[in-house]
Amino acid sequence: MKGKMGIQHWLGFAVILVWCLLPVVWIISLSFKSEAETTSGSPQFLPKEPTLDNYREILKDSDFTHALINSFGISLIATFLSVVLATLAAYAIARLDFRGKKLVLSLALAIAMFPVVSLVGPLFDMWRTVHLFNTWPGLIIPYMSFTLPLAIWTLAAFFREIPWEMEQAAQVDGATSWQAFRKVIVPLAAPGVFTAAILTFFFAWNEFVLAISLTSTTDARTVPAQMSFFVGPDPFNPPYSQLATASVIVTIPVIVIVLLFQRRIVAGLTSGAVKG
Amino acid sequence: MAAIEMKHIDKVYDDGFHAVKDVNIDVQDGEFIILVGPSGCGKSTLLRMIVGLEDISSGDMVIGGKRVNDLAPRDRNLSMVFQNYALYPHLSVYENIAFPLRLQKMDGAQVDQKVREASALLELDEHLERRPANLSGGQRQRVAMGRAIVRDADVFLFDEPLSNLDAKLRGQMRAEISRLQKRLGITTVYVTHDQVEAMTLGDRVAVLKRGVLQQLATPRELYENPGNLFVAGFIGSPPMNFVPATVTGDGVELPFGTVTLPDEKAKAVEGKDLLIAGIRPEHFEDASLLDENQRASGSSFRQKVDVVEWLGNETYAYIPFEAPPEVQQQLEQLEKDLDGESMRTQVVIALDGASRIKEGDEAEIHIDATKMHLFDPATGENLTVDLDNAGIVPANEASREEVPA
Known part of the structure; x- marks a missing residue:
């Protein structure tokens, strides 16, 4: 970067900022409006009388809190399993030479490209037969299979970057293969592991089609699906403020997670391992 | 331990x-x-x-x-x-x-x-x-x-x-x-x-x-006592010089002149024809700096010096020479084995820093023949090696074992 940033740069930033954040601000603003205000003929941008009623009400709504618990549970479990499996698989792909390695990789990619919607029908039938319909595993399993490919690809790229010598050094130092993997390779691939974890978590957290199709009650329904049931008493006047409040609440964990992990993703941990 | x-x-x-x-x-x-x-x-x-x-x-x-x-x-x-x-x-x-x-x-x-x-x-x-x-x-x-x-x-x-x-x-x-x-x-x-x-x-x-x-x-x-041409060329810096040598009675003829060999070396190469002589740069000297005794242990020749590098404590002088094809080929192969570039055939001479030889001078150079080694151009084997002081040379061990059998 050379010189100071000119006025036109700041102007550009402002435009993009407004463009991106306006809808977010609108939703936040909505969540603080009373229902009467949202249904009135000419709503204004900022709430006339800001109120926390929406938040109080929605947190009292047991359907919503159930859905929130389901969302957390399902997303976290799917993320955890997916990352663990992907780490092991990616390590094998990066380090071992085995037959069918290319096949595994391209198959994984093919799965990632598969439209989710096309699986809803068959999965619905299958899950009903094996009694996975409307259960946590019923959602965790498809979430894993859709996020694993991306996680494997991301992690395999990270593992390939780690010099072989690291493991060899660990082995000479007295580590078993497993210890070398756990104590040296995984910490070095941490940025990759976090990246994969975040991508997986977002997918599971935001997923709607499977969540609405493979559940029937709040036993397993997640927040995005649950929100479609916020219809209110009047079909022509959906409770916008309630919907906005729910949106704000589901977005908070995502923002928190990104803020927590972004530094770990950015830090290139392998620097200094070998002579650069 | x-x-x-x-x-x-x-x-x-x-x-x-x-x-x-x-x-x-x-x-x-x-x-x-x-x-x-x-x-x-x-x-x-x-x-x-x-x-x-x-x-x-x-x-x-x-x-x-x-x-x-x-x-x-x-x-x-x-x-x-x-x-x-x-x-x-x-x-x-x-x-x-x-x-x-x-x-x-x-x-x-x-x-x-x-x-x-x-x-x-x-x-x-x-x-x-x-x-x-x-x-x-x-x-x-x-x-x-x-x-x-x-x-x-x-x-x-x-x-x-x-x-x-x-x-x-x-x-x-x-x-x-x-x-x-x-x-x-x-x-x-x-x-x-x-x-x-x-x-x-x-x-x-x-x-x-x-x-x-x-x-x-x-x-x-x-x-x-390098066991063969490769070791001789690998060990030492600047490396040992390799020049063609033709056996003539009690000595060898080098591109610069004839050098008389000590008896045991002469015996080792008896009956051979074309060989490669290996001489370390420091076994050359500016003859004008030597006293009579030192001159006796070898031969001197006059040669034009191509390039001179004065380093203070010593001087490197370069003298180009022509090599017959058999030797040339072996030397090129050696260069390749040593990861080097195939360069022009020249000898590098380490002279005393006090030497006043300049580029283009025709100088009298002395060779210490007792330190010279002679190699078979076909196999690269050192014919004048003192095996008692050469550690283990697997190639020679093998041939030694074969002899009694």
Whole structure:
């Protein structure tokens, strides 16, 4: 970067900022409006009388809190399993030479490209037969299979970057293969592991089609699906403020997670391992 | 502490490449041995077979009286310093050094004591809490060594540890490694392609070429009695000069003139025709600087000097010559084996710094014939080698064994 940033740069930033954040601000603003205000003929941008009623009400709504618990549970479990499996698989792909390695990789990619919607029908039938319909595993399993490919690809790229010598050094130092993997390779691939974890978590957290199709009650329904049931008493006047409040609440964990992990993703941990 | 015996070690890679061919090396307990050779000679492969990172195709690797061919690296109790250090970047210097101890589940106080000892020895005390990324090359190198010595390993292995350092640091670290090894007295195997490191560090040096052990001897033996053309060309800087030599009665005719040979050398080459003479640069001298006695031990000739490089303490003079095709071919092949560029045929002469010879001068140059070696141009074998002072030369051992049978 050379010189100071000119006025036109700041102007550009402002435009993009407004463009991106306006809808977010609108939703936040909505969540603080009373229902009467949202249904009135000419709503204004900022709430006339800001109120926390929406938040109080929605947190009292047991359907919503159930859905929130389901969302957390399902997303976290799917993320955890997916990352663990992907780490092991990616390590094998990066380090071992085995037959069918290319096949595994391209198959994984093919799965990632598969439209989710096309699986809803068959999965619905299958899950009903094996009694996975409307259960946590019923959602965790498809979430894993859709996020694993991306996680494997991301992690395999990270593992390939780690010099072989690291493991060899660990082995000479007295580590078993497993210890070398756990104590040296995984910490070095941490940025990759976090990246994969975040991508997986977002997918599971935001997923709607499977969540609405493979559940029937709040036993397993997640927040995005649950929100479609916020219809209110009047079909022509959906409770916008309630919907906005729910949106704000589901977005908070995502923002928190990104803020927590972004530094770990950015830090290139392998620097200094070998002579650069 | 342990001796290493390598018996008929072979390494054939999956793609059929024969990287190490029937190598036999006995490393004594506490000995510092160097594996040296140009790139691709199999020295690193051999080292990795000792440590267990590479499978042994055939032969026996015996460390401390135990055959270790099928043991995993961690069961061999060796420690190794890698070429690129291979430090664990996510751990502090302290934890890097402590890593092998932690794997042994040693208790904290003992770990701390051992790490502090190692760091004191390597002067790393002030860097213990830093990360490898924030260290200089020399410091990283020391951390890698700390990790190797902290564990009471039977053998130290070094894989070109100094090749990533700049020249000055390399000299310092070389002395450091030598001091450390003497102090700890642990058997050490050190791989390098740098003949200076090989000569200065090693108790004995194993010279390898394309997977074959050429000679295993002390640095002095290698320098004074190279077993063949390759070793002669590899050891020494500037390298030994090779010139065509035709045997004539009691002497040899070189491109510059005839040199009378001492009796035992003359006898060794009796009946031969065209040979390659190997003369080290310092065995030439400006005849005008010598007294009568010194002049007697060789021959002098007048030759035009092409280029002169004055370095203060000594002077390098270059004299071009013409070589017959057989010799030319062998010399070109040798250059290739030594990783060098095939250059014009010339001799490099190290003269005393006091010499006043200038470029383009016709100077009188003296050759010390007692130090001259004569090589067979077809096989590269040194015909004038003093086998009693040449360590082990596998090629000659083989021919010796064949004779009585």
